[in-house]
Amino acid sequence: MRASDPARTSTRATHQPEDGRLLRGARSRARIREAARALFQERGFDAATLRAIAARAGMGASSIYRHVQSKHELLVLELADLQEEAWLDFRRQDVRATPTRERIQKFFQSQHELLARHPDLTVIAIRATTYPDSRISARVLALNDRTIGLLAEILQGGRAQGDLDPRVDLLAAARALFHAAIGARISWANGLLTESACRTAIEGTVELLFRGLGRAEGSG
Amino acid sequence: MRASDPARTSTRATHQPEDGRLLRGARSRARIREAARALFQERGFDAATLRAIAARAGMGASSIYRHVQSKHELLVLELADLQEEAWLDFRRQDVRATPTRERIQKFFQSQHELLARHPDLTVIAIRATTYPDSRISARVLALNDRTIGLLAEILQGGRAQGDLDPRVDLLAAARALFHAAIGARISWANGLLTESACRTAIEGTVELLFRGLGRAEGSG
DNA sequence: CAATCTATGCGATCCTGTTCGCACACATGC
């Protein structure tokens, strides 16, 4: 087997925590991530060359692959951080008693606010999911699933309070919301939608799903 | 200005229709498309090298760029054909009098049947939309919009027959359906969903949107 | 026919993500 496998974050049981090599590696990883983040922000993902990232991190390009499986992974790491941030942001201001629809809206707002500042994150993450046999693809999908899970959790709360039709498949609903939001963001990233139009579109989808498309007999 | 611009399909007014050069070009394009289609099918998009496509088409790799802007474009051409086929297939068996929900379901079935045979088409098309400054991205989005338009048209018919709540934004609904379907297909392409599970998921989304998420007072 | 323009084709080359083989540093076991 090859020496180090970038997949695992090292630190085997046999190693002392102050192993010089591991410390060095950890510092390198930190420098790489910092360089990547800065360059993605400055030039965008595609224009941020791996060699440029490496240079800013003070190392050769190939060395990056000791710590990361692919360039996409660098972005996925950012995405994970940002998603965490969006969740914290949401949870901080979430009140479980508010109507479910509003809670969902708030969540998308939190997310949108952060994503709007990092145009690449959404789009390149989507791109990553189009390399089906790469491990990065699975990572992104897992992140997505976590977001979908949070949405489902909110919906679940709504059901418990009788806000929602008890028959609907909440996970399916969460997925639909999530993917619709992504669709809107792709349009935004491609310049077909302004940032606020994108937000409005997402809001519209939420309303749509909540109102229901079919004519509810007795509400027309 | 450069001589030939691959963007336009040549044939300027000044040229006779039997201009030998243009005929030759047309034949080359045909060979390229055939080679690309075959290799995409055999090996998948990523494994189908441009040099291999060129070889099978009987020309040098760089010559392809006389006729096409990028490798992605070769796929988009396939996608456009396939979409046309899906529409024809749908229209052939569509009966306007059937309930709207069923018509929508049928449409997705038509589409799904064709896409299931060409795993790359959906996924790589999505990837293409993640290169925001390329022209291919816009082409794919335009194709998507056409599909969304067709869905909206069906919904419109439903509204005319009183099947649907007159207040909903049909375009937004069409978009939501479309993007939810794409989301399911990405999962399918990544092996998280079997083909039939993917179809079921799409059906579920349609049902969901039609039933409506919010509790319709008087239906529980 | 000569001069010119245009559509097509080609090989060399570039760029960039990624892999490879080797070297070095540190840690561990004898």
Added chain:
DNA sequence: GCATGTGTGCGAACAGGATCGCATAGATTG
């Protein structure tokens, strides 16, 4: 201290998509 194993780094090389400059065949003009 020496052999061995492991974590890290590097430069060279590879692969594949894209670009460039030049060549050629056919069309057009005079």
